[in-house]
Amino acid sequence: MNLNDYEIIVASNVSEGNDGIGIEVWEKNELIILIFRDDTKKTRTVRTFNQNVSLELMEKIIEIFKNKIPWEFIEYDKTD
DSSP states (O other): OOGGGSSSEEEEETTTEEEEEEEEEEETTTTEEEEEEETTTTTTEEEEESSSHHHHHHHHHHHHHHHHSSSSOOOOOOTT
16 A cells, blocks of 8 residues: 555644644545544544545554654643
8 A cells, every 4th residue: 555645644633621642644635534632531532534544544644643643641720
Protein backbone atom coordinates (compact mmCIF):
# COMPACT_ATOMS: atom_id res chain seq x y z
CA MET A 1 0.00 0.00 0.00
CA ASN A 2 1.28 3.43 -0.97
CA LEU A 3 0.45 6.17 1.53
CA ASN A 4 1.43 8.85 -0.99
CA ASP A 5 -2.20 8.90 -2.13
CA TYR A 6 -3.23 10.21 1.31
CA GLU A 7 -2.57 13.36 3.29
CA ILE A 8 -2.04 12.60 6.98
CA ILE A 9 -2.37 15.48 9.43
CA VAL A 10 -1.77 15.58 13.17
CA ALA A 11 -4.47 17.88 14.53
CA SER A 12 -5.56 19.01 17.97
CA ASN A 13 -9.11 19.87 18.93
CA VAL A 14 -10.04 22.01 21.91
CA SER A 15 -13.72 22.84 22.06
CA GLU A 16 -16.74 22.41 24.28
CA GLY A 17 -16.66 18.77 25.40
CA ASN A 18 -13.61 17.90 23.30
CA ASP A 19 -9.97 18.27 24.24
CA GLY A 20 -7.36 16.14 22.58
CA ILE A 21 -5.24 15.33 19.58
CA GLY A 22 -5.54 12.98 16.65
CA ILE A 23 -4.67 11.91 13.14
CA GLU A 24 -6.76 12.98 10.15
CA VAL A 25 -6.47 11.06 6.89
CA TRP A 26 -7.48 12.86 3.71
CA GLU A 27 -7.92 11.39 0.24
CA LYS A 28 -8.54 13.75 -2.67
CA ASN A 29 -9.55 16.62 -0.34
CA GLU A 30 -12.01 14.40 1.52
CA LEU A 31 -11.60 13.44 5.19
CA ILE A 32 -11.86 9.65 5.35
CA ILE A 33 -10.49 8.66 8.79
CA LEU A 34 -10.10 10.38 12.15
CA ILE A 35 -8.36 8.70 15.08
CA PHE A 36 -8.69 10.87 18.18
CA ARG A 37 -7.33 10.80 21.73
CA ASP A 38 -9.82 12.69 23.90
CA ASP A 39 -8.11 13.82 27.10
CA THR A 40 -11.37 14.97 28.69
CA LYS A 41 -13.13 11.60 28.27
CA LYS A 42 -9.91 9.55 28.41
CA THR A 43 -10.85 7.67 25.25
CA ARG A 44 -9.30 6.87 21.90
CA THR A 45 -11.73 6.52 19.00
CA VAL A 46 -11.70 5.76 15.30
CA ARG A 47 -14.22 7.45 13.01
CA THR A 48 -14.52 6.67 9.33
CA PHE A 49 -16.19 9.01 6.89
CA ASN A 50 -15.97 6.60 3.98
CA GLN A 51 -18.04 3.47 4.10
CA ASN A 52 -15.20 1.28 2.83
CA VAL A 53 -11.74 1.63 4.36
CA SER A 54 -9.37 -1.25 3.74
CA LEU A 55 -8.02 -3.13 6.72
CA GLU A 56 -4.50 -2.56 5.37
CA LEU A 57 -4.99 1.22 5.37
CA MET A 58 -6.59 1.20 8.83
CA GLU A 59 -3.71 -0.83 10.28
CA LYS A 60 -1.14 1.58 8.83
CA ILE A 61 -3.01 4.62 10.12
CA ILE A 62 -3.30 3.09 13.60
CA GLU A 63 0.44 2.44 13.54
CA ILE A 64 1.07 6.09 12.58
CA PHE A 65 -1.27 7.23 15.37
CA LYS A 66 0.62 5.15 17.93
CA ASN A 67 3.97 6.53 16.73
CA LYS A 68 2.99 10.21 16.50
CA ILE A 69 0.47 10.71 19.31
CA PRO A 70 1.56 10.19 22.93
CA TRP A 71 -0.43 7.33 24.46
CA GLU A 72 -0.83 8.97 27.89
CA PHE A 73 -3.77 11.23 28.49
CA ILE A 74 -3.06 14.80 29.56
CA GLU A 75 -4.31 15.66 33.03
CA TYR A 76 -5.67 19.18 33.42
CA ASP A 77 -5.87 21.16 36.64
CA LYS A 78 -9.59 21.29 37.35
CA THR A 79 -9.27 24.23 39.78
CA ASP A 80 -8.89 26.81 36.97
